[in-house]
Amino acid sequence: MTDFAATRRAFHLPQGITYxxxxxLGPMPIAARDRVARMMTEEWSEMLIGGWNRAGWYVQPRKVGDRIAxxxxxxxxxVVMGDTLTIKVFQAVSAAxxxxxxxxxxxxxSGNFPSDLYVAEGLARAVGAELRVVAPDEVEAAIAPDLAVLMLTEVDYRTGRRHDMAALTARAHDAGALTVWDLAHSAGAVDVDLTGADADFAVGCTYKYLNGGPGAPAFIWTHPRHADAAQPVLQGWMxxxxxxxxxxxxxxASGVERMRVGTPPVIALTALDAALDVWDGVALPDLRARSVDLTEAFIAGVEAECPDLVLNSPRDPGKRGSQVGFRxxxxxxxxxxxxxxxVVGDFxxxxxxxxxxxxxxxxxxDVARAVGTLARILHKGTWKNxxxxxxxxxx
Incomplete structure (x- = not known):
């Protein structure tokens, strides 16, 4: 059984804030501050360029990637780390x-994150391909025999709607296509199973639910059946x-190593590695169960206390990630x-x-305070300031 009281103590959560x-952006794991300070004073300061070998900086992208796997x-x-999510989307789609x-x-x-669509649109224009965009509930019907790549974000960034990865991947494979899944709102939030879903490529960021810090590097996964055949258009030194x-x-390079591009962001990877320590005792089924409990309680509370707000997320928790939107x-x-x-959310x-x-x-x-504060703001009209x-x- 996962000790969520212990995992909460691993974070610096500012007093008086319900986050x-x-x-x-995930909050700062307390261990990250000390780990980065130690890296800078013991490795960068003393080893200088020798840190690439002596401190293992060069192999960081693989070692941290294994922890995310x-x-x-x-x-x-x-899994290998490096660069930004946008670059990893470009690599995965171009390789597919x-x-x-x-x-x-x-x-x-149309529920995909705009940056992913920008990448696909630019790539399609460059290589003479076509980007087709349909409503989220029309994806399965739009999978046709001419499809090359199905590119989806598993959990919608606005609504929290969760695609059925296994079902859509199977449908794409039946049509002869490959899949690229963006896990930006999935990794660390829901029980992802790329191998079980038989996906082809996946990418994700690490500064959200994985708590790697602002600008933390992205990751890319390639199914082993494609690892030595994939040829990304963006080819880099590393x-x-x-x-x-x-x-x-x-x-x-062999395998997913070929998806490395530029010099690894060593300081950022050090912070992320410390953040991943929190996950060592976490069971993903426990994580998912707790997520459902929290989101269900929040939806029930807001709908009871704030009738002016309209739910913008699926009511069925099986079709929802770990976020809730109201309009x-x-x-x-x-x-x-x-x-x-x-009470900190976003718009x-x-x-x-x-x-x-x-x-x-x-x-x-946190749920109780968020519901109570939101109800008070709406009742008093303080938002009109x-x-x-x-x-x-x-x-």
Whole structure:
């Protein structure tokens, strides 16, 4: 049985704050501060460039990738870290396209994160392919014999709607296509099983539910059946079979190592590695059960106390990730008033108040405080204050 009281103590949670925005940026694991300080004073300061060998900086992307693999249903040696999620999306989709020569269609949905769609649109334009975008509930019907790549985010960033990864992957395979899954709102939040779903490629970020810190590096997974055949368009020095031979011609490394691009972000990977320590005693079925309990209690409380808000997430927890959205025409101002009261969620245009529930550190008291504070703000109309309507650069 997972000790969630212990995992909560592993985080620095500012006094007086109820934090329900871990689906945007996870809080700081206490161990990360000390681990990064030790890396800088004992490794960078004293070893200088020798840290690449002596401190193991060069192999960090593989070692940290192995730790994430357990959380997404992957095996050792199948996940590698580095770069941003956008770059990893580009690598995965471009590699999948090249594995399906003669097919030129990429299918996605309108609930996908815009950055993923931007990448697919640009890639399609560059190689003469076509990006088709349909509504989330129309994806299965849109899988056709001309499809090359199905590119989806498993959990919708606005609504929390969760695609059936196994069913859609099977449908894509029946049509002869490959799948690319974005786990940005899944890894660390739900019970992902890439191997069980027989997916082809997956990518994800680590600064949300994995708590790696702002700008933490992304990860990419390649199914072993594709690992030595995948040819990403973006080929970098660290993905070469022999980087320090300095060959003029690119020769891909074996397996997922070929998905490395540039120099590893050592400081960020050190913080992420410390953050992953929290997961060592966590059972994913326990995580999922606690997530369902928290989100169900929050939905019930808000609907009972805040009738002006409209649920924007699936009511069935089996079709929902670990976040809940409610809609209101003045959603931005209401969220700013809520944050001013110490309950931190976020806003997504045009009208969604979004709340992320991270079982590692959120508990029932957080739900009760969030519901009570939200109800008071709506009852008193405090959100009408002009200062809550001034939009900041980041919402």
């Amino acid at each position: 329900l925005d871990g689906n945007s 357990r959380l997404i249903g992957a095996g050792p040696g199948q 396209l090249r594995l399906r020569p003669g097919r030129r269609v990429i299918l996605s949905d 993905g070469h079979d022999a980087p320090f031979a300095f060959d003029m011609d690119y020769r891909p 209101h025409p003045q959603g931005y101002a209401i969220m700013q008033a809520l944050i001013a009261e110490g 997504r245009a045009p009208d969604v108040l979004r709340f992320g529930f991270a079982p590692l550190y959120n508990h029932a008291d 002009d200062m809550f309507h001034r939009k900041a650069a980041v919402t």
